[in-house]
Structures are given as C-alpha cells and as structure tokens.
Amino acid sequence: MDQRPGGKISTPSRAEILRYSAAQCAGQSAEKRIADGNRRQSGNCIVTKRPPTPTPETQPYWDGAKVGELRLQRCADCGDAYSPPRPFCPACHSRDVRWFKASGRATLYSYVINHRPRADWPRQPHSIAIVELAEGPRLVSNIVGIPQTPADLKIDMPLQVVFEKLSDDIYLPVFAPAAPSVTVDNP
Missing domain, CATH: 2.40.50.840 (OB fold (Dihydrolipoamide Acetyltransferase, E2P))
Structure with missing residues (x-):
C-alpha cells in the first residue's frame, strides 16, 4: 500500500508491481536472479515469487x-x-x-x-x-x-x-x- 495524492491509501495494481519488480531486476546478471530463489518469468526479466506474508488476521x-x-x-x-x-x-x-x-x-x-x-x-x-x-x-x-x-x-x-x-x-x-x-x- 502507498499514500496517494489527497491522502488516499491504495494498493498497487498487478501492473505496477510487475513494472516495479522488472525495474528492480534491471542490471542484475541471470546467475544472480536465478540464485535468489523462486522465480517467475516476466518479459525479459525474472521476478521474485514471494511466500505470503502473514497478517494479524491470518x-x-x-x-x-x-x-x-x-x-x-x-x-x-x-x-x-x-x-x-x-x-x-x-x-x-x-x-x-x-x-x-x-x-x-x-x-x-x-x-x-x-x-x-x-x-x-x-x-x-x-x-x-x-x-x-x-x-x-x-x-x-x-x-x-x-x-x-x-x-x-x-x-x-x-x-x-x-x-x-x-x-x-x-x-x-x-x-x-x-x-x-x-x-x-x-x-
């Protein structure tokens, strides 16, 4: 979640997450990306698949x-x-x-x-x-x-x-x- 203009809180869309993740991988070697754990192919970049993060409710x-x-x-x-x-x-x-x-x-x-x-x-x-x-x-x-x-x-x-x-x-x-x-x- 992030703070949007006007004080609204919103959850980023899937497209925003993938763009951000792809930007994070830019410049990393394939060996580094593969060595970092579970991966998913997204365009020309491999992005991380993270396990769920428990919340107080879950x-x-x-x-x-x-x-x-x-x-x-x-x-x-x-x-x-x-x-x-x-x-x-x-x-x-x-x-x-x-x-x-x-x-x-x-x-x-x-x-x-x-x-x-x-x-x-x-x-x-x-x-x-x-x-x-x-x-x-x-x-x-x-x-x-x-x-x-x-x-x-x-x-x-x-x-x-x-x-x-x-x-x-x-x-x-x-x-x-x-x-x-x-x-x-x-x-």
Missing part, C-alpha cells in the same frame, strides 16, 4: 499450517465456517469469531489443468482446483500426488489436506487423494 492460519493443521474460523453467533480469515463473519457480520482445527477432508469441486506453468514450477502440468471442505468453505488450491489428467482428477473425489513447505515459516495447504476407507465385514 497468523493463526499460518501457525496451524506450520504444525500440519488446517485452521478455519467459525462464527460463534450463526455457526458459519468460512475462509479466507477475516475479523467478522461474512454471513451475519458478527465479530464473535473463533478459530478451530478443520478435519482436512475435502472433495474436488472444480479444476483446470495448467499445461503452461512457469519454467521453474516443479509440477508440470499442474491443477488449479477449488476444493470443498467437509466443514463447508471452498478453497483454491492444488491437487498433488496424482497424475494431472481429466481421467485421474474426478469431480467429487475425496481429498485430504497435506502441507507443502514454502519457507521455514510458511507451509501451504494443498490436497492429495484421500486414502480409501477400509471396512471390515464381521460374519
């Missing part, structure tokens, strides 16, 4: 992910579970919200397969999915641990959260096919 979410828990918020007044984190309930606008550990179970609601990801992306192609959590909210995530084909990615398939390490402090929830449940018939 810190419990990231703390949970770091210890292998998917944490959501639930309204104490109406009982609605929701994501992304915010200081009020999106259903009834109550500020009496609480964090809880979600089950991590989900189903595949929708997806697209990205066949032209960034050159440094470890999974090519990869899915960009909307998963519906057992608790109700839907999240945008990735599906891992399965071939990224329409034959393998089935709508309503059961999924389980797993966590991908982005940095020492940030673990990203992604989803893998859930292990089939075992039933035992007693004679």
